[in-house]
Amino acid sequence: MTIRQRFQQVFVGVLMLAFGAVMIAYDEESYPFIIALYSLALELQGFRLIWYFFTMARLMVGGKSILYRGILFIDFGVFTGSLVFVPQIYILIYLSGTLALSAMIDLLRSREARAIHSPWKLKTFQGAVELITAVICLVFLHSTAMVVDIFSAVFIFSGVMRIVSAFRRMPVITVS
Amino acid sequence: MRTAACLPDNSYTEIRLRRYRDALTISGAAVIAFSVWDVLKVYIGLFLGEKTLSDYFTDLLPKIRIPEGVPEETMQIVLWVVLLAGVIGVSIFILLYHLYIGLNAMQEGHRTVKKKKIVYLVCDVLSILSSATVLFQSIRVYFVGGEDARQIGLATLLVESASFLNYVYLFYVVLKIRITERSAS
Amino acid sequence: MQGDFHYYATYCAAVLAGYTHDESLSVCHAAQLVDHCSRSFLKKVGGPDAAATTQLQLELMDARTDRLGLCDITRIWASFHFLPRDLYAPVKKGSKNYKDKYRLICGPNGDLLVETVTLAKDRGLAAAGIAMHVLADTWAHTYFAGTPSLVINNTGYHFYELMPQEGGGFARRRVAFSHNPSAKEDPEKGVYVGSVYQSTENSIMNLGHGRAGHLPDYSYIRYAYLPAWGGYREIIKDNPSDYEHAFAQMVYALHWLRDGKEAFAADTYAEDVIEPHLDTIRGIIDRRQTDASDDWRTFGERLTGDKIPDFDMDAHVAEYRNAGSMSKPDTFLGTFFDAAHRQKSMVTTRIMASGSRLAGIPPRKMTKSTVHAVEIND
Numbered sequence: 001m002t003i004r005q006r007f008q009q010v011f012v013g014v015l016m017l018a019f020g021a022v023m024i025a026y027d028e029e030s031y032p033f034i035i036a037l038y039s040l041a042l043e044l045q046g047f048r049l050i051w052y053f054f055t056m057a058r059l060m061v062g063g064k065s066i067l068y069r070g071i072l073f074i075d076f077g078v079f080t081g082s083l084v085f086v087p088q089i090y091i092l093i094y095l096s097g098t099l100a101l102s103a104m105i106d107l108l109r110s111r112e113a114r115a116i117h118s119p120w121k122l123k124t125f126q127g128a129v130e131l132i133t134a135v136i137c138l139v140f141l142h143s144t145a146m147v148v149d150i151f152s153a154v155f156i157f158s159g160v161m162r163i164v165s166a167f168r169r170m171p172v173i174t175v176s
Numbered sequence: 177m178r179t180a181a182c183l184p185d186n187s188y189t190e191i192r193l194r195r196y197r198d199a200l201t202i203s204g205a206a207v208i209a210f211s212v213w214d215v216l217k218v219y220i221g222l223f224l225g226e227k228t229l230s231d232y233f234t235d236l237l238p239k240i241r242i243p244e245g246v247p248e249e250t251m252q253i254v255l256w257v258v259l260l261a262g263v264i265g266v267s268i269f270i271l272l273y274h275l276y277i278g279l280n281a282m283q284e285g286h287r288t289v290k291k292k293k294i295v296y297l298v299c300d301v302l303s304i305l306s307s308a309t310v311l312f313q314s315i316r317v318y319f320v321g322g323e324d325a326r327q328i329g330l331a332t333l334l335v336e337s338a339s340f341l342n343y344v345y346l347f348y349v350v351l352k353i354r355i356t357e358r359s360a361s
Numbered sequence: 362m363q364g365d366f367h368y369y370a371t372y373c374a375a376v377l378a379g380y381t382h383d384e385s386l387s388v389c390h391a392a393q394l395v396d397h398c399s400r401s402f403l404k405k406v407g408g409p410d411a412a413a414t415t416q417l418q419l420e421l422m423d424a425r426t427d428r429l430g431l432c433d434i435t436r437i438w439a440s441f442h443f444l445p446r447d448l449y450a451p452v453k454k455g456s457k458n459y460k461d462k463y464r465l466i467c468g469p470n471g472d473l474l475v476e477t478v479t480l481a482k483d484r485g486l487a488a489a490g491i492a493m494h495v496l497a498d499t500w501a502h503t504y505f506a507g508t509p510s511l512v513i514n515n516t517g518y519h520f521y522e523l524m525p526q527e528g529g530g531f532a533r534r535r536v537a538f539s540h541n542p543s544a545k546e547d548p549e550k551g552v553y554v555g556s557v558y559q560s561t562e563n564s565i566m567n568l569g570h571g572r573a574g575h576l577p578d579y580s581y582i583r584y585a586y587l588p589a590w591g592g593y594r595e596i597i598k599d600n601p602s603d604y605e606h607a608f609a610q611m612v613y614a615l616h617w618l619r620d621g622k623e624a625f626a627a628d629t630y631a632e633d634v635i636e637p638h639l640d641t642i643r644g645i646i647d648r649r650q651t652d653a654s655d656d657w658r659t660f661g662e663r664l665t666g667d668k669i670p671d672f673d674m675d676a677h678v679a680e681y682r683n684a685g686s687m688s689k690p691d692t693f694l695g696t697f698f699d700a701a702h703r704q705k706s707m708v709t710t711r712i713m714a715s716g717s718r719l720a721g722i723p724p725r726k727m728t729k730s731t732v733h734a735v736e737i738n739d
Contacts, residue, residue, distance in 0.1 A: 052562060056454040060512040060589045061519075062198055066560060068206045068338070072213060075335040079217055109422060177606055177630055178643075180599035182523065182531055184585060194519065194593040201518065286518055 007168035016159030025151040027145045034091060034151075035080065042077030046070045094145050096137040099154075103130035189360045196353045197285045203346040204281025207303075210339045211274030215267045222263065234257060273299065281346055284353070292354065300347050307340040362501040363578050366604070368393040368672045369657030371493050373664060374608055377634050378615035382667040384486055388615065390676065391490025392497075395441050397674040398701065406678050411705070412698035414491070426509065426563045428722070434568065435720045439465055441491070441701075442498050443507030444568055447473035447555055448715040461717035462513050465506040465591055469499040469606070470627040473711060478614050478625045480707055481700065487693060488700035489618050493611050495704065500607035501577045504588050504596060505570040506717055509563045515589035516572045522551060523583040523597070527591040536584065538574050546575065548582075548649055580604040580646040580653060604646045609635050643723045648727040 019037065023030045049070030057063035096098030111118040133154055140146040222229040233255060242251045280296035283289045314336055371392040375385035398414040404549050416437060418425065424430055439445060446468030452460040457604035458574035474496060480493035487513070506513045520538075524533040538555030546553055555574030559566040570577045576584055577598070585597045616634075617625050635642060645656040689695045712720040 049560075056512045056562065059455050059459060059592075060515065061587045061591065061593055062202065062515070062517050062589070064199060064202045065205065065514065067558060068202070068209065068342075071338045072209060074618045075213070075332065078332070079220075109419070164290060177607060177632060178602050180597060180602050181525075181583060182597060182599075184595035184597045186594045190595075191593045194587065194595070198517070198519075200595070 006166045009162050013159045013162035013166065016155050016162065020152040020153075020156035020159060022172065023148055023155065027148050030135030030148060031091065034095075039077045040079030042080055043074055044077075046075075046077055047072060061104045092137060092141055092144070096134045096141075099130050099137070100134035103134060105132060189356060193353065193356055193360075196349050196356065197287065199285075200346065200349045200353065201282050203342055203349060204278040204285060205276050205345065206278075206342050207281065208278035208317030210335070211270060211278075212344065213335075214270055218263075218267065228261070229259060274303075277303065277346075281350070284350065297347065297350060300343055300350075304340070304343045304347065307336065307343055311336045311340050362497050362607075363575075363652070364393055364396070364672060365652050365654040365657055366497055366501075366580065366607075367396060367494055369654050369661055369669065370549050370608060371490070371497070371611065371655060372669055373661045374493070374611040375489075376617050376661065376664045377612045377638070379619060380615065382665045385661075386666070386669070387693065388490045388493065389485035390672065391693075391700075392494040392675060393490075393672050394697060395491055395494040395701075398697070401468070402674065406681060406694065408681070408694065408698050408703070414701050414705075421565045421568070424565060426565070428718075431509065431563060432719065432721050433711075434565075436609070436705055436709050437568055437661055438507030439467075439712065439720060440507075440705045441495055442570045443467035443502050443505060444471065444473050444477065444499050444708070445712070446499070446503075446508075448473070448711060448717070453658055459512060461719050462506060462508060462510045464715065464717065465508050465588065465712070465719065466513065467499055467502045467505055467507065469496075469603075471499070472627075473708060474499055475625055475627050475702060476707060478618065478662040479719055480703055482621070482625075482702075483620055484700055485696045487697035488703075489615060491643060491697070491704055492618070493615065493698050496611060497607045500603040500610075501600070502570055503577075503598070503603065505573070505577070509565055509568040511560065511562045511567045511589065513562070513588075513590050514567050514569060515558070516555075516586050517589075519595070520573070520586040521584060522576075523585060525583075531583065533585065538572075538578070544708050547649055548651060575651070577650055581649045604628060605642065608642060608646075620728075623666055625679070643681075655668070707715070 015105070019033075022033060047070070049066055053063065053067040053070060057066040060066075104127070106123050110123035110127060133150060137147050137150055140150070221227075222232075236259075237252065237255060240251070240255065242248060277296050277299050280289075280293055281300075284293070311333075314333055318333060368389050372385045372389040375388040376382070380388060397412045398408075398412065399416055399417045399420055400410060400413050401420065401657050402408075403410055403413060414437065416434065421434075424434055426434075443465070444467055445465045445471075448464050450466075452463045455463070477495050481488040518535075520536045520537050521533040524534050526532055534551050536551060536553055538553055540555065540557040542553070544554050553574045553576060556566040556571035558572070562572050566572070573584075573586070576582055577600070580600050582600050583597065585595055588596055589594060609632055612631035612634050613629050614625065616631060641660055645653050645660060648656065650656075658669050677693040677697075681689060681692045684692050684695070690699060709720045
């Protein structure tokens with residue numbers, strides 16, 4: 001990992017820790033915060049696609065679709081940001097669904113990894129944790145404060161993992 | 177050693193035609209994507225937004241004169257049905273209309289139809305006119321200000337401009353394809 | 362290319378180049394092992410991580426696509442499966458990243474091919490096998506780059522198989538790729554499997570010829586398509602012609618590795634050697650089948666009169682495992698790992714020397730904690 005990438009990892013990790021802390025501190029009031037975060041992510045993705053179009057994709061056959069995609073993402077982000085009045089339950093269902101999907105993918109991949117004698121335990125653990133979190137969220141859907149706490153914990157956990165991985169030694173093949 | 181059995185046609189005209197056809201396919205897909213997103217936005221706005229369909233219903237109800245002998249509850253149900261039918265009907269029409277333009281453009285781009293169609297181009301011209309009107313109105317509101325100004329963000333303007341330019345570009349590309357094809361033949 | 366060409370056809374080429382049955386088996390075993398020597402295999406065998414010549418689908422799915430992850434992928438795929446044709450190709454438009462990726466496009470008879478074959482000289486049969494794998498793939502994988510890139514490796518709607526007609530000429534049949542990896546390919550119905558479109562530039566789905574499915578690996582096929590980088594210029598990939606060139610060039614290269622005195626020459630083919638067998642070779646190449654192993658095997662066995670065993674990736678594992686640390690380098694797998702090291706190091710160095718950082722970042726740019734890793738001495 002280069003110094004810049006390490007710095008990025010730590011920065012994102014610290015941000016996630018901060019988000020987790022804010023969510024625990026403000027409980028249900030932090031919903032606009034979650035929406036703002038989601039909206040910002042979509043807008044950034046839109047700008048990233050537009051940048052990608054002008055630097056690379058404009059030269060590609062069929063690359064114009066990237067530009068349209070970027071514009072739609074920005075609009076999607078701005079529109080999501082305006083939905084601060086959305087009932088919380090919809091956001092929770094959406095977030096739990098995303099988590100469950102990611103868990104299923106991890107579990108399927110760990111099964112494949114096991115079949116070919118590759119490392120599979122960490123992936124299974126990750127998938128199981130995600131799946132359990134998603135199920136707990138759905139069970140406590142009506143106790144929004146509890147669900148916010150669960151998501152805060154997930155955020156803090158991910159933040160710590162990122163920071164740890166930023167300082168982990170990694171084998172790199174160099175040419176001297 | 178044997179050489180390649182056939183060679184590609186990479187004449188200037190053929191390359192230009194490929195470029196235009198690809199642009200037409202993407203423009204057609206964009207017409208559909210923009211309209212689906214517009215309709216979705218309307219629905220999300222009406223059910224989850226700041227002013228929901230229920231609010232419109234509450235605003236409308238006192239303004240309607242209830243005929244004698246008709247219970248208020250019946251009238252409420254009728255109004256709900258009319259409102260929902262109106263929203264669903266208009267959105268289906270908008271979707272089908274744009275689907276018609278988009279799919280025809282994609283078919284012409286992919287060359288899966290031999291007959292040159294005119295009607296979807298007429299629809300495209302109508303869309304150019306309507307989106308130009310909406311865009312002009314949005315720009316006016318955005319710059320002149322007013323109460324609605326806050327609701328029209330720069331991103332919405334961006335999408336409206338992109339949608340308008342897409343309709344124009346689609347028309348331009350179809351013209352270019354047909355002219356190039358005619359001159360080539 | 363797949364086992365039919367890398368294993369059985371390489372065996373035939375080695376025999377025609379003058380190698381004995383056993384030598385030819387070693388050459389073709391090494392050539393085929395390049396498609397199996399993944400990190401999982403190396404872990405099982407106890408070989409050096411840096412000798413990986415391929416990545417399994419699962420390894421790829423887990424591969425990082427940050428700068429260093431991409432370097433690792435590029436080193437493996439550009440060195441062994443998509444050897445760049447011209448690292449200094451003129452590109453007028455685009456960002457530096459675009460130009461760097463464009464210059465990784467694979468093709469036959471480039472300077473790197475000459476270096477690849479030259480590097481294998483006097484280094485044993487495993488090194489020759491690796492070089493033959495790389496050489497053959499330059500013909501099959503032409504026009505695709507061994508790095509994940511949407512703007513280079515993507516394919517689109519304009520993709521046609523050219524079907525030979527009885528009266529001569531070709532008819533076009535559009536290829537609509539299925540994205541279900543477990544689906545069975547059916548050349549008669551034009552059912553082929555390809556990776557799914559991913560709009561992310563560095564997605565693994567955009568590595569090599571994934572977007573064109575296995576079509577580059579079938580010797581019989583001719584197809585026309587618009588490469589993402591080609592500015593709407595159509596390319597017709599004539600595999601029967603390319604595979605014939607690949608075979609004839611392998612015979613020449615193997616002959617040169619054995620007895621060559623002068624420098625290895627690109628664009629040179631052992632036409633005279635294969636001439637007596639041309640009808641058989643063309644018959645195998647042109648036959649509409651997704652696996653020509655049986656045909657190549659029959660041809661090979663007819664050439665030597667010996668039986669060619671099925672490829673077994675574990676064939677030399679016990680020898681390597683049981684050898685002491687001093688004698689490991691002299692085992693078959695030891696020489697294979699060493700040759701793989703050298704090849705990867707050579708290609709990486711050349712890519713870095715061209716100013717591109719896609720295959721590696723000079724060590725001085727790295728943090729102290731990352732440099733402890735395995736090092737390859739060129």
